[in-house]
Amino acid sequence: MKSIFKEIKRDPGCKARLGVVSLPHGDVLTPAFMPVGTNGTIKGIYHDTVHDMGYQIILANTYHLYLRPGMEVLEKFGGLHGFCHWDRNILTDSGGFQVFSLSGLRKVKESGVTFQSHLDGSRHVFTPEKVVDIQSIIGSDIAMVLDVCTPPGIGHREAEEAWRITKKWAERSIEERNRLGEKFRGNLFGIVQGNFYEDLRKESAEVISSMDFPGVAIGGLSVGEEKSKFCDFVAYTAEYITEEKPRYVMGIGSPDYIFECVENGIDMFDCVLATRMARNGGLFTDDGVIAIKKAMYKFDESPIQEGCSCTLCREYSKAYMHHLIRCNEMLGGMLATEHNLQYLYDLLLRIRKSIEEGRFLEFKKQYLERFYANRK
RNA sequence: GGAGAGGUUCCCGAGCGGUCAAAGGGGGCAGACUGUAAAUCUGUUGGCUUAGCCUUCGAAGGUCCGAAUCCUUCUCUCUCCA
Numbered sequence: 001m002k003s004i005f006k007e008i009k010r011d012p013g014c015k016a017r018l019g020v021v022s023l024p025h026g027d028v029l030t031p032a033f034m035p036v037g038t039n040g041t042i043k044g045i046y047h048d049t050v051h052d053m054g055y056q057i058i059l060a061n062t063y064h065l066y067l068r069p070g071m072e073v074l075e076k077f078g079g080l081h082g083f084c085h086w087d088r089n090i091l092t093d094s095g096g097f098q099v100f101s102l103s104g105l106r107k108v109k110e111s112g113v114t115f116q117s118h119l120d121g122s123r124h125v126f127t128p129e130k131v132v133d134i135q136s137i138i139g140s141d142i143a144m145v146l147d148v149c150t151p152p153g154i155g156h157r158e159a160e161e162a163w164r165i166t167k168k169w170a171e172r173s174i175e176e177r178n179r180l181g182e183k184f185r186g187n188l189f190g191i192v193q194g195n196f197y198e199d200l201r202k203e204s205a206e207v208i209s210s211m212d213f214p215g216v217a218i219g220g221l222s223v224g225e226e227k228s229k230f231c232d233f234v235a236y237t238a239e240y241i242t243e244e245k246p247r248y249v250m251g252i253g254s255p256d257y258i259f260e261c262v263e264n265g266i267d268m269f270d271c272v273l274a275t276r277m278a279r280n281g282g283l284f285t286d287d288g289v290i291a292i293k294k295a296m297y298k299f300d301e302s303p304i305q306e307g308c309s310c311t312l313c314r315e316y317s318k319a320y321m322h323h324l325i326r327c328n329e330m331l332g333g334m335l336a337t338e339h340n341l342q343y344l345y346d347l348l349l350r351i352r353k354s355i356e357e358g359r360f361l362e363f364k365k366q367y368l369e370r371f372y373a374n375r376k
Numbered sequence: 377g378g379a380g381a382g383g384u385u386c387c388c389g390a391g392c393g394g395u396c397a398a399a400g401g402g403g404g405c406a407g408a409c410u411g412u413a414a415a416u417c418u419g420u421u422g423g424c425u426u427a428g429c430c431u432u433c434g435a436a437g438g439u440c441c442g443a444a445u446c447c448u449u450c451u452c453u454c455u456c457c458a
Contacts, residue, residue: 038412059411097411105413118413144411191411222410230410250411257410273410280409280416295405325415333415 004187004214005246005267011360015238015265018355021215021246023141024185025081025089028056030246030267031351033253033344034091035275038064040084043275044330044337047086053345056088057141059270062134063095066124067117071137079139091142091270092135095126096191096219097251100149108148110165128169129176132188140186144217145173147191152225159195163204166193174212189215189248192237196229205240216241217248218266222257231260238264255284255347255371259364262351274344278336281325284343286367288374290318292336297322310342311335 008018021028035042035050038061042050050058060080069083077083080090099106099113106115112127128146135143146169148162170190177188190213194200208216218237221230234249241247246267252258253271261269274284281293285305290297292304300318307313312321312335324332354363 034411036412043412044415061412064412091411093411098413100411102413147411149411217411219411248411252410254410269411271410272412272414276409276412276414276416279414282409291407328415330415337415 003244005244007243009356011355012358013361014263016262016351016355016360017265017267018352019246019267021267023057023089023187025087025141026056028089028268029352031258031262031348031355032057032268033258033348034059034268034270035341035344036061036270036272037086038272039068040065040080040086042337042341044279044334045275045341047084049338050341051086051088053342055341055345057091058086058088059091059093060138060140061095061098062092062131062138062144063098063126065092065138066095066134067119071134074137074139079137081139089141090139092138092140092144093250094131094135094144094146094191096144096147096149099126099146100151100223108165110168113146128172132173132176132180132184135186136180136184142215143184143186143188145170145188145191145213147193147219149193149220149223150195151223152196152229154195156197156200159193159197159200162195163193163200166191167204167207170208170211170213187214189213189217191217191219191250192241193220194237195220196225196233198236201233201237202240205237209240209242209245213245215246215248215268217250219250221249222251227257230257234261234266235264238266253344254289255344256368258344258347258351259368262355262360263364274340275337278340279333281332281336282340283321283336284340284347286370288371292318292321292325294322304339305343308339308342308346310339312339 004022006020008020010017019030021030034057035055036059040060042058065074074080074083099108099115102115102118105118106113112125114123114125116123126146131146132143147166150159150162173188177184190208190211192204192208194204221233238247247265248268249261249266251271252261252269253273258269281291283290283292283304290304297318302318303313304318304321305313321332354360
């Protein structure tokens with residue numbers, strides 16, 4: 001298999017590295033943050049704006065698109081790119097996370113997962129093969145295998161069983177991809193599981209690394225565990241993943257978590273946090289997250305983040321933003337979304353620059369000191 | 377001038393003799409949000425020396441063991457008729 005990843009430079013102080021992931025819709029410079037557009041749209045912002053910021057890849061979701069608009073529509077439009085008019089890369093999550101988060105509505109067996117639609121309660125079955133097929137129709141540049149994500153606190157036996165199924169599913173996913181041959185144009189990534197058990201994580205990381213996947217994701221983290229546990233397991237798991245392939249931690253996106261991942265040689269991550277928080281009035285700044293709803297901003301004339309190039313920071317005050325969010329005005333959520341995505345894009349630029357200059361750890365320390373300074 | 381309806385905690389609004397410091401909204405305050413069932417959710421919202429006590433349901437009196445709830449007077453608002 002031809003490698004899609006090229007490492008460009010490594011920081012001398014840690015495992016942080018610069019790289020390029022080459023995909024059907026263009027190159028992605030890493031480390032990279034990927035905004036989440038579950039339904040084929042990143043909530044509250046135009047594709048053009050995301051494009052112009054510089055994002056080279058966004059997410060969409062197999063589970064959601066399969067339920068709505070459905071495969072017939074996507075087939076008619078030749079895939080999601082043609083349907084939603086995003087001309088860069090799309091990574092689709094497999095539905096593995098929905099299997100986890102919709103836990104009340106599903107049943108996992110080795111053959112596949114049966115679940116009820118959160119929309120109308122209708123019953124559906126996802127098998128690893130079917131999920132590869134669906135993502136092939138979606139036209140994903142990166143497709144994810146179906147996996148079994150588990151919460152912290154479960155026993156070793158249960159975690160082992162989830163990993164056993166995940167491994168089986170990974171094998172079946174590869175077979176299905178190979179069976180599709182030329183029809184499958186994306187890149188199928190494997191997912192490491194193993195819950196919070198070192199032996200399982202190690203085995204999972206090694207096994208998934210060695211399989212015929214062009215990229216490896218770390219799943220099953222950021223599922224409700226303590227931050228220290230997250231940090232431990234990112235570091236531990238990354239240790240056993242090949243350096244030849246892009247490494248992707250699924251589901252993280254606050255600045256502090258991003259730093260942890262990058263430090264451990266992670267190349268990609270995605271998260272709803274930036275966009276969801278934005279809609280709820282949470283704004284990223286160098287001084288931590290601002291809850292713009294708070295009364296203290298009522299008369300504040302200053303911009304959210306000095307130097308930020310987003311519309312909000314260029315044109316409006318904290319007081320105006322405070323007002324918009326309080327009134328539940330759509331523009332509030334939109335401006336906040338743009339801001340948070342711009343902020344993260346810029347943060348990743350700064351991170352890449354610091355690696356380029358061989359001072360990632362120094363940058364991390366300095367950044368986080370200020371980020372945490374205003375926390376109560 | 378006549379007839380009727382009504383004044384409830386920041387606002388709207390339920391309650392119509394004890395289980396009422398008083399449902400439910402809204403607003404306010406605080407918190408959460410990390411492979412999106414989220415423009416969402418949670419807590420809190422009279423005071424105090426807080427397992428209790430005090431003040432509160434337009435005002436003042438009264439009935440009752442006990443009243444936001446019943447009676448009397450006053451006052452204010454709204455609707456209809458002249």
